[in-house]
Every structure is written in structure tokens, then in C-alpha cells.
Amino acid sequence: MLRALRRHRVLPGFGLTLGFSVFYLSLIVLIPLGAAFLKTFTMSWDHFWTTVTSARALASYRLSLGASMIAAATNTIMGLIVAWVLVRYEFAGKRILDALVDLPFALPTAVAGITLTAMFAGNGWLGSYFESLGVKVAFTRIGVVVALTFIGLPFVVRTLEPLLQDLDPEIEEAAATLGANRWQSWTRVIFPELLPALLTGFALAFARAIGEYGSVVFISGNMPMRTEITPLMIMTKLAQFDYAGATALAIAMLAMSFALLFLINLLQWWSRARYA
């Protein structure tokens, strides 16, 4: 390490920039997060456990995880189609659509929330159609999935696009020359190349969906046990000044999302080892 420092000594500012970065990171992120973790130690284990395993909390985990899973899976399939179409085909309006894919990143979640609610409410542009089919979207669990699908939309598309652009056409040509039909080269040559990126996109969309609050809170109706997601339950506890309860749920949620991210990373590692 010393040798490395000496080698780069021609450039100044190492101490200053690293010192400031670590100081600022600690001040804004690490110390507050650490303090939150420490706060849980001020409550007894029994209290913690009854809070995080209460029936209402369990129902909220089921909804949060289930709806995030469905939304991320939808985005994986649709994102693959959208990325493929945007990279491989030419059609009118393609560049505008491509730029619009980032809309869910840039649109404030509260705006997304009230807009999707207006669209899918019983008297909304799409809601009235669904209502006539007997399906209620807004203020049900389907509404939660719709909101989470919206906010997760860009992840898979944006992870796949650069990969599809760089995909060497020669491997497809080679497959065709060797007698593969289009379906075979797609499933055996192209898809394995895309699989790790698909899993990454899925993981990003899923992680984002679990923590999402703003867009869901308007469309879900927020009924405890039925349409209450975990972040909302934390919010409710805070509004009742139950800080210990809110912290316990937050820790449970952090643990779940870190565990899932770890699992998905393992899966990615496996798919890379298998197909690369």
C-alpha cells in the first residue's frame, strides 16, 4: 500500500479528498444508520419480537414481498421485450419512447401515486374499463402491484439495453450457419447471454419495490391486514409516536432486503459461473 501511495504521489489531494469523503459519509449515512440500529437495543427482546411478528406486521411483509415479487417479475418479462424492441427494431417514435423509459426514475413518487390512483380509480380512464370487467384496481392489492410495476419499470430495460447493443451479431450468425432456427438461437445463444443482466434488473426492481412508499400510499387504500405495506406501517407507528415499534419494523425490513439481495447476488454468481 505504501508503494502504491508513493507511485501516485505526483497527484495531490489524497488526504484531503479521502478525508472529506469519509467524514461526510460518516456524518450523513453511517452515524445516523448506526444510531438507528443501536436504538433497537434499548428495547427488550420480547418487545422487539412481538412487534415484528404481530399479525398485522406479518400481513404487511406478505403484501410487500408478494407485490414486489409480482411487480419485479412483470418488469423482467416486459423489460426484456421493451429493451429488445428498442434496440433491435426501427419504428416511429422509438427515440421518444426510449427517453421516456426513465420517467419513473425522475417523476416524484407522490405525483406518480396520485396519478396512478386517478387513472385506476373506478371513474378513471383505465379504472372504469377494469370496473366494467368486475376488477377493482385502485384501493386493492392489485393497485399496489400496479404502483410497484411503475416505479420498477426502468431497471430491467436500462440494464439490458447496453448489453443488447454490444451483443456480437457474429454469434447469432454462427448459430444460424450451424443450422439453428431463430427460436433455437434465441433460447440457446442470446438468452443465456442476457440472463445475468435480467437477474440484476430483477433484483434492482425488487429491492426498490420493497422500500417504496410514495407511489403506493395513495393507490393502496392503506387498510391494515389487507393493503398495508411495511413502510406504511412504519409511518403509522411514527405518527402514533411509537418510535420503538417503528424502529423494530425498520430493522426487520432492512434485514429482509439485505438477505434477499444476498440471495439474488448468489443466484447471479451462479448464472455467471454456469453460462459465462
Next chain:
Amino acid sequence: MNVMETLGSRSIKLRRGTSGRLTEPAWIKVLLIGVAMLFLAVFLILPLLVVFTEAFKKGIEVYFASITEPDAAAAIRLTLLTAAIAIPLNLVFGLAAAWAISKFDFAGKSLLVTLIDLPFSVSPVISGLIYVLLFGLQGWLGPWLQAQDFKIIFAIPGIVLATIFVTFPFVARELIPLMQTQGSEEEVAARVLGASGWQTFWRVTLPNVKWALLYGVILCNARAMGEFGAVSVVSGHIRGLTNTIPLHVEILYNEYNSAGAFAVASLLAILTLITLVLKSLIDWKAKIHAQFPDEVAGGRSYEH
């Protein structure tokens, strides 16, 4: 010309021989484009149309009244103030972190990179909660702050802190990968030729990363002005005092003032559209820069 044309048509004929195997049948193409367009229309285009239709539902006068009334104006001022504090701080941090990470080797570098991304994997609600636990009345520093008569939670400092937290990685994560691939040869050359550290930074590093920097700032700004969950936890929702634009939208919406809520929301939607246009412009500029780096760099150095 004739030779070129014959060559061209020949290669097209050659390609046609295997084209059935190299592209999908036309009906699948049309089907896929149709499915993609329907999905994007429902999730991207319709919501934009809905925001503006709902905003103008009660007429243009209600629209302008909603965005100019004192509480809305106060919310707009607070949002601008918050962004004006959060963005420069995260910008300086992003530059410092990217400089340290890309120009030097040190132990724990990959840990630092991981930690910088941490705020992205934390739910917005939890981002706000951690500051309540630190500075709130029941938090670690709450009683001391109360003795000093200084409020952070349910006041503007808390809103600024929560916003800094959620926008923390934006600039850094745009700069770090770019500056790592660019290496430090140009900076070393500048130093060897006698430039000071600051001259090297201003004349060599900054021009090389300006598009990525701008990109990060634009995304940071969009999130800073639009953040809802984290700010909602720490704000206390005091009208005219601690309401940002997204919180004002929520209040109006919950009061069944739909036209007012969408009118104020349309301001954020316009900001989003501006963000997307700027982002596309920068993508395009960066692509040109990547294709003809010498011409662009040469043009600049001869001008001055």
C-alpha cells in the same frame, strides 16, 4: 457509384438468404412492438396525460390560483432552498470521493464504493426515521438539542438532511466509474508539465468529466425536489413552514382538492420532463464526445 450500388444490392441479396434465421418473422416483430408500445403507453404516456388533464380540469384560473397561493409559494421556496443546499454538498462530495477512489490505491476502497451506494438500498421511510431517532425528542441528541432550543426534526434542517441522504450517491456514482476508466495519465502529464494540483483539476479533470457531472447533478436535483417518503417522516407537515412541493400535493389531495393537487403536481411533472430532455441531450453529447474525443478536445484547446 454503379459499382457501389451493385455491391450494395448483392450484399442485401446475400443477407436475405439467412435473414429468416437472423431476424424474427414479421408477425412476431409487429406483435413484440405492439406489446412494448401498449405497456409503455399505459405506464408512461397515459400518466403524463392524466397529470395535465386533471390539473386543468377546473380551468386555467383555478390552476394558476393553486400554484400561486401563499402555501404553495412557500412550498416551492422550501423545495428550492433544500435543493440549493443538498446539491452543492453532494456535488463536492462526489468530486472528492471520485478523485480519491479513481486516482489512488488504498485499503478498503471497494468497501467505500459499496457504502456510498447504501442510501439507495434503504427505504425512504427508513431514511427519514434514522434522523428522527438521532435528533427527535426521544432520540439520542433530542434532549440536548431541546436545551439549545434548536429544532432539526419537524423543521427545515431535518428536511435538508433527509434530502441530502436520499440524493447522496447520485453525483459520486456517475463520476467514479468514468474517472476510473479514464485513469490518471492526463493528470500526471499535466503535473509533470508544471501545472499545480488545482490547475490540473480545473483544466484537465473537470473538462473530462463535465457531462457525467452534469448528468449526476440533474438526477440529484430531480430526486431532491421530488423526494416524498423521507421528507414526510421528518417534516411535521406544518403548512407554509415545513411543506415541500410533494408534501403540499399530498395535503391538497387528502383534502379532496384534486384539481389543486394535480396543478401543483404538474409543476413537478414539468420538472421531470425537463430532466428527461436534458438527460437525453447529455447522452447524445457524451456519445459524440466518445466517438470523436480528439476533435472535441482539440477544438476546445485551440479556442482558448
